[in-house]
Amino acid sequence: MVVDDHPVVRDGVALLLRGEPSLVVVGAAESGRTALERAPGLRPDLVLLDLRLPDMLAPEVVAGLRTGCPQAKVVVFTAHGDHHGVQAALDAGAHGALLKDAAATDLVAALRRVLRGERVSDPRMVPGTAGNQAALARSGLTRREYEVLRLAAQGRTNPEIAESTGLARNTVKTYLQSALHKLGARNRVEAIGKASEAGLL
Template identity: 85%
Template sequence: MSAARVMVVDDHPVVRDGVALLLRGEPSLAVVGSAESGRTALDRARELRPDLVLLDLRLPDMLAPEVVVGLREVCPGARVVVFTAHGDHHGIRAALDAGAHGCLVKDAAATDLVAALRAVLRGERVVDPRMVPAADAAASALERTGLTRREYEVLRLAAQGRTNPEIAEATGLTRNTVKTYLQSALHKLGARNRVEAIGKASEAGLL
């Protein structure tokens, strides 16, 4: 049986090299390439056709949920595992909602990492138990603000600098529906404009 093809996406060379070193002695996993940004990852995924992508939560050019969505488009067969130093970050929930198959903390021991990646390749969803409070905190923040998941999704895309037409294209909603969701989010957050709404959502721990 051939080794599963792994691509590592992280803007820190020491992480990319470290993962490659950790997996070097594992015959069932082979690191076939790496990328230092989201856009580079999407380009290389087309060429490399990885079975599994180990994806940093924080990249310089794109948010992890965006990259997850892009990877599912360009390489639908790949399993995506978010790899992060920030176990309490709310972006973890957004990445899982976008279709990530697992989330691991970067201090995982080599044996734990290998076991988790094998489990994901078997079709299991693996989330480091230390991250569970992050999911609860994100849900709690939504509850406090009164935002629905859809309003949050639209606001999150707006925070990335997307225009209403771009948000509509990314979500499959009409432009009028996007506008309605944004207006509703502004009202619930007590904000006068989207910039203020993004600031308040960030303060609430949602962005």
């Protein structure tokens, strides 16, 4: 089942899976509420769920699906890999998180792995950064400071960082200044360099 408010995504997934006899799209929904109404009747084995729906947050939909359709495995499907909602959805019980720019073969392989009982996350996403936990602890940076710095390293402006994290612009600025201070850096570029040397980026 594909849950996304963009028809082009719903149609695109159906088209991608057309040549895969083992993966059949049994239904779709354009909102969280509709998904929760339709899923028990459709009984999907897997739900591909957009992170940003117009009426509900993905973690709420995940929790609702776990109650109303417990056999379904849920994979968050998003264009925003660094959005804190991805981790929240995984914490709520989602079985994986994939980026919408994944190649068709990668998507199919990932969905098959989830159906086999594995948990799958695109390595480009924040939840996959467990490897640098030690470096993060050494740096003294909080998870939020790190997240803001990581987005700055991708060339994002403060307003863009605010948009993707759901933080206020002033809060982003505060986190960034705090990260600079902890890293002993005078500006963004220096901070990114130091963070990179420390194995954080």
